[in-house]
Amino acid sequence: MSLLARLMRASSLVVAPGYSRVRGVPAYVTLSFLVVTSVALMVLPPWLLVPLLSVLCVLALWVRGFRVLAATVLLFIAFVAPFIALSVGAQLIVGSFSLTTTLTGVTRMVGLTLLGSVVFGLINIHELALLLRRVSPDLAVSTALAIKFFYLASVNLSRLAEVYSVNLRAEGFVGRVRRLTALSRALTYVCTVSALESMEALYTRPNVLLGGVRDEEGGRGEGGARPTA
C-alpha cells in the first residue's frame, strides 16, 4: 500500500464522525468542550499546558481507543511535525531560537490535534444538524456535509491512491508528478460526486434537518400536507 493510502486510512479513522467508545454525548456539550478547550490551549500559560495536554491524552485514549490515538499521532508526525522542523530550522538560521517558545508552540499544536480527534469521535452529525438548524437550515446542511466530507475525502483519497499506485505506477520524477496530478484531479471529481450524492440523500432525510420542527408541528403525516391538484 502506498504511503499516501496508508496516511489517508489513518486519517479516515481520526476524522470519522461518531466513531468512538463513548456514545450519546449531546452535541451542545461537545461544541462547548471544543470552544472552551481551544481557548484554553491558546491562552493558558506554558506551565498549565502540560496538565491540560495530559488530560487530553487520557481523554483521547478513553474516547477513541488506542487504534485511533495511534492514527492521530501518525497524522501529527506526517503533516505537522515537518512544519515544526522547518520552523526550528528557520529559527536556528536567523539565530533567534527559543526552546521555551518552540516547546510551548508544539504543546499547543499537539493539544489541538488531540482535541480535534476527541471532538470528531464525540460528534453526532444528526444531533449537530438539529442544533444548528435553529440558527439556519443552510448552516445545518453545510456543516453536516462538511463534517461528513472530512471522512469521505479521506476514504476516497485512500482508495484512489491505491488504484493509481497500481495502474499508473510510472517511474521517475515526471512520472510521479503526472500520477499525483491525475490523482488530484480524480479526487476532485470523486469528491464532487460524493458530495452531490450525500446532499441528495440528506435532502431525503428530513428527520435529520426538520426533526425538531416536525415534532413542534405535531408529527409526521398527511394532515398538514397539500394534496396534488
Added chain:
Amino acid sequence: MPEHAAIAEDLSVSVNGHEILSRVNVVVPKGSILLLSGPSGSGKTTLLKVVAGLIPELYPKYVVSGNVSVFGLEPSQALREGLVAYVPQDPSSYFLNASVAAELLYAGVSTASVDIPVNKLMHELSDGQLYRLLLTVATSSGAKLLLLDEPTSHIDPWTLPQVMGMLREFCTRGGSVILVDHRVEVMRDFVDAHVALKGKEWRFPGLGSGKSVRRDPPSDVCVAVSLHDVWVSLAGFSILKGITFEVGRDSAFSVVGRNGVGKTTLLRVVSGLLRPDRGVVRVSGRVFYVPQVPVRWFSSDTVEGEVELFARVWGFRGPVDDVLEAFHLEGVRDRHPFTLSVGESRRLALALAYVSSADIVVLDEPGLGLDPGARESLVDCLSVMMDEGTTVLTAGHDLALAKSLGDVCLLEGGVLRC
C-alpha cells in the same frame, strides 16, 4: 387516503433538449415491491429521483411533464413530510455518521438487534452489511416509500433472500418499495410488479474485427499469478487461510463468495496492495486493478483524454481512435468519464488496461450494475483480451458471469474450494 404509494402518468423528463424519459406510466400500490428494470441510460435513476422529489427541486434544468404523486402529494411535499427515503447507488452516501453505532443510535435502533458489527466504520463494512444497515435505518426513519437504486447488485445471492425478506416485512407494515435492478430473472420471485423501461440496448462489436492494437506480444511465461499458502489477517480476524492457486497466461480465474468473505482482500494481495502475513505471492507481469468502488476513478475531462493519458504514460503507439472504437466508446469520447453509465465506465477501465499493456487485469465485482447487454459486452471484451495474452482475475458473487469467463472457485470461511 390514496390507494397507491406512487403514481406517474405520462411522465416525460428531459435535460438540455435530451429526452431521458418519454410518457412513462408507473403505479406502485401500497404494500408492494415494484421492480424497475431497463438497459443502462434508460432513465431508471431519473425516474427514482423524480418520485423522490429531487428532480426538478435540486436540478432545475430538468424539464418534467406529466403527473406524479406520492401518497396523493407532490413528490417534494411527500419528501418534506418524511414519507420517502431515496438511497443512491453508493449506499454509503445515505449515512451521515461514519460509525455504525452512531448511526444506529440516532435511528433509535438497538445495537443488539442487528447482526452487523457496530464498532466498525461504514467503509469497513461489506456491501451486504452496509445494505442491511441501510434498510434498518431507512425503515426505522418512518419513511413509507423506499426508493432503492441498484440495491441487489451489492448483495450476494445467499444474502439476497434475507434482504428481500426485510423489504417484504417493511411492506407488510404498510410500506412500499421501488427498486431498480437489471437482474429481472433473479428478482422476479421477490417482487410484486415489474416495469421495464425501454432504452437503446446495444451489443459489443468485439475486438476481433481488425481492431487489434495491442502493443506488445504476449510473454512466454505460462503461469501469470501464483499464490501458495497465503494467510491474511485484518484487525485480528483471519480473512484468508492458506489460499493456494495458479492462473495461467491467457486465462481467467474467478473467485465467488458471500459479501465480506475476503474476495477483495484476495484481489488486493494479488495487486500488491496488501502484504500477506505469510505465504508466497508470485505475479508475472504488470497488474491493472479495476476496483469495485469507486466505479469511476478517472482523472480527465473526456473519455478520449483519459485513454490518451494512459497511452502517453505507458508508451502506447497505436491509434487511440481504434481503441475507442474497439471498446465501443467512440460514441462517448467527448463525454466526461463521471457521466458514463457503470457499463461504460467498466469498458473505459478495460480500455485503459489495454493501452497500458497490462499483463494481468484484476476486476473486483465485474458484474456490478451491468445490464444484460453490458455484461455480454464485458465478457466479449475480456475474452478477446485473454486471446491476446492478458490474464484475468475477478472476484464477485455473480456465478454465471464468473463461469462464462473461465475457472471458478468458491471462497468460504477464508478457504478456497474449487
